[in-house]
Amino acid sequence: MAQRISLTRWLVEKQRVQGHLSAELRLLVEIVARACKGISHAVNKGALGGVLGSAESENVQGEVQKKLDIIANEVLIEANEWGGHLAAMASEEMDGIYLVPNRYPQGEYLLLFDPLDGSSNIDVNVSIGTIFSVLKKPEGQAGVTEQDFLQPGTRQVAAGYCIYGPQTTLVLTTGHGVAVFTLDREQGSFVLTDENVRIPADTKEFAINMSNMRHWDEPVRRYIDECLAGKDGPRGKDFNMRWIASMVADVHRILTRGGVFMYPWDKREPNKPGKLRLMYEANPMAWVVEQAGGAATNGRERILDIQPQSLHERVSVVLGSKNEVERVTAYHAK
Ligand SMILES: O=P(O)(O)OC[C@H]1O[C@](O)(COP(=O)(O)O)[C@@H](O)[C@@H]1O
Ligand SMILES: [Mg+2]
Numbered sequence: 001m002a003q004r005i006s007l008t009r010w011l012v013e014k015q016r017v018q019g020h021l022s023a024e025l026r027l028l029v030e031i032v033a034r035a036c037k038g039i040s041h042a043v044n045k046g047a048l049g050g051v052l053g054s055a056e057s058e059n060v061q062g063e064v065q066k067k068l069d070i071i072a073n074e075v076l077i078e079a080n081e082w083g084g085h086l087a088a089m090a091s092e093e094m095d096g097i098y099l100v101p102n103r104y105p106q107g108e109y110l111l112l113f114d115p116l117d118g119s120s121n122i123d124v125n126v127s128i129g130t131i132f133s134v135l136k137k138p139e140g141q142a143g144v145t146e147q148d149f150l151q152p153g154t155r156q157v158a159a160g161y162c163i164y165g166p167q168t169t170l171v172l173t174t175g176h177g178v179a180v181f182t183l184d185r186e187q188g189s190f191v192l193t194d195e196n197v198r199i200p201a202d203t204k205e206f207a208i209n210m211s212n213m214r215h216w217d218e219p220v221r222r223y224i225d226e227c228l229a230g231k232d233g234p235r236g237k238d239f240n241m242r243w244i245a246s247m248v249a250d251v252h253r254i255l256t257r258g259g260v261f262m263y264p265w266d267k268r269e270p271n272k273p274g275k276l277r278l279m280y281e282a283n284p285m286a287w288v289v290e291q292a293g294g295a296a297t298n299g300r301e302r303i304l305d306i307q308p309q310s311l312h313e314r315v316s317v318v319l320g321s322k323n324e325v326e327r328v329t330a331y332h333a334k
């Protein structure tokens with residue numbers, strides 16, 4: 001049997017041999033992975049651990065929080081705050097930024113996360129996940145402000161997600177392709193199971209919440225209409241549809257076998273650019289997808305180029321197989 005490579009060993013090689021990341025960033029990624037392992041254990045307890053159900057509180061976005069949203073947020077903060085590599089954190093579940101307390105060593109990185117993505121799937125035992133993005137604190141200043149987080153996705157230094165499904169799988173990029181690690185529960189460590197992942201440029205599978213169809217904009221409607229017309233339509237082929245309602249799970253499927261994922265702007269809340277959050281959902285996923293040869297836009301421009309205006313900013317998302325994303329984006333330009 002081929003030798004198994006642990007996440008730790010893989011990261012050390014990327015740091016020492018290939019110079020792909022600093023020692024600090026390596027340790028930060030290891031701590032995020034450790035936190036994900038902790039979240040995975042909590043998720044697995046389910047009803048037996050009393051972790052299901054609503055916490056009966058609301059986050060800054062006005063969404064009712066699930067118990068696991070709060071547990072995952074706390075696990076990530078507690079694991080990361082004393083590590084010495086971070087200056088501050090930001091999360092879907094916290095209004096403002098979280099400064100690393102003065103009693104702990106201060107680092108140079110900023111960590112953003114969606115602690116639990118796909119919250120509506122927690123109680124029904126469907127795959128959910130954690131999404132994370134790492135930025136560098138601007139140089140030459142003492143403190144950290146929210147403004148320091150507002151960097152475009154092109155400035156990410158590490159990003160990825162961990163999916164809690166039939167397997168717990170960590171997907172990571174530091175800008176040199178995409179690597180996949182599966183949690184070996186017996187050993188308690190993440191093991192490399194795929195490297196240099198590639199998303200096929202073409203696909204016959206799309207993911208969108210079809211119940212919003214009547215609210216869509218014309219270009220999205222046109223694209224989906226053409227897919228639905230199948231062999232007899234302008235695309236000349238039949239399409240399949242999947243919608244898991246956990247972005248992590250939909251993106252993971254696309255990474256595994258291709259496809260296009262869309263959560264577009266729609267007329268339900270016309271003043272919001274979309275449902276998904278730019279800084280801790282769209283940016284890390286867009287970078288992972290691009291690093292695997294796919295593409296990611298908001299229908300008009302590359303997601304990674306968007307200059308964020310606020311921490312919890314929302315964005316339209318079209319990502320996945322390159323040729324399909326380019327087609328949807330071209331329809332918006334017409
Ligand atoms: O319920 P809808 O409208 O289909 O939305 C599903 C989308 O919402 C999300 O669950 C939002 O994430 P959170 O659970 O972190 O708020 C995405 O993962 C998913 O793609
Ligand atoms: Mg989410």
Ligand SMILES: [Mg+2]
Nearest residue numbers: 092114116117
């Ligand atoms: Mg969430």
